[in-house]
Amino acid sequence: MSEQNRALADRTLVVSGASRGIGLAIALAAAEQGANVVLLAKTAQPHPRLPGTVHTAAAEVEAAGGKAAAVVGDVREEADVARLVETAVERFGGVDLVVNNASAIAVEPTEQLSAKKFDLMQDINIRGTFLLTKACLPHLRESANPHVVTIAPPVNMNPRWLGAHPAYTLSKYGMTLLSQGWAAEYAEAGIGFTCLWPQTYIATSAVANLADGDEQLAAARSPRIMADAAVAIMSQPAREVTGTCFLDVDAVSRYAGIDDLSRYGGGDNPTLDLFLD
Structure with a gap:
């Protein structure tokens, strides 16, 4: 494996919502480069409708070539987040990389x-992002190339998105604004704060559980595209990317040299994701 493909070797990544889906995919891609991965998730026991637990995720990370630590906890709870960061420091000596992935969605009309x-959406999406990032900051300051990647969209003020599901939009744009605010607040510290959002639907349990889940899955790309994008971003010099909101396709093309997206599935016309015109 080339040096470029080992940029995360021996670096410590903390991921929220890491038992399945995009969070697990990012953890595995980092593990393939030899990263230490500390996973936070609420799922300690198998769920009847959802695959995997935080413990099975940790086993997959180890099998992929990384070192893992699993923490059962809720990103909304300050004590659980503190325990997560303490685990990273005790097991691996610090925190270099953070992925704010945990998120809740509800798109019912306001009434x-x-x-x-x-x-729930405000607490997981905004409060959780705030708590995890804040707890990691003292350790990120000590890292040689620290990154915080938040799974949140570019802010699109098109009334179509403002009116579609205002409460959910508020929570996701809140994550984006926190990331962009931190990019400015910590510019001198050299910590990279970026957002990452999928261009298309991603084949996760959330999509599978939709009423037309089978049809939507056929037009959704693999979580691997988000994983490759996140790893590519975290492999760049933090000062060069901070403050940027990336789409997955742009990040893999610019930094990983991947222009043929057929490897990620989704067919010829994958479904465009939320917040993108």
Whole structure:
């Protein structure tokens, strides 16, 4: 494996929502480069409708060539996040890379959306991103090339998206604004804050569980495209990418030299993701 493909070797990555889907895919791609991966997820026992647990994810990371530590916890809880970071420091000596992946979605119209679901989205998406990033910052300051990648979209003020599901849009744009704010706040510290968003639907459990899940999965790309994009971003000098909101296709093309996207599936006309015109 070339040096370019070992840029994350021996570096320590912390990932939230890491038991399946995009979070697990990023963890595995980093593990293939020899990274240490600390995974946070609530799923300790198998779920009847969802694949994998944080423990099976850790086993997959080890099998892929990385070192893993699994932490059962809730990104909304400050004590759980502190325990996650403590585990990273105790096991691997610090934190170099963070992926804010944990997210909740509810797209019911406002009059049908419960306050409980509203709170859940704001708490996981915004509060969770804030808590995890804040807890990692003292250790990121000590890293040679620290990155925080947040799975959030470019802010698109088109009324189509503002009116489609305002509460969910608020939570995802909140993640983006935090990332862009931190890019400015910590510019002198040399920490790279970037956002990453899929150009198309990604074949995850969330898509599979839609009413037309089989049809949507056929037009969705593999989570691997998000993983390759995240790893490519985190392999760049942090100061050169900070403040950028990337689409997965742009990141893999620019930094990994991948222009043929057929390897990721989705057919000839994959479904464009939310927030993209």
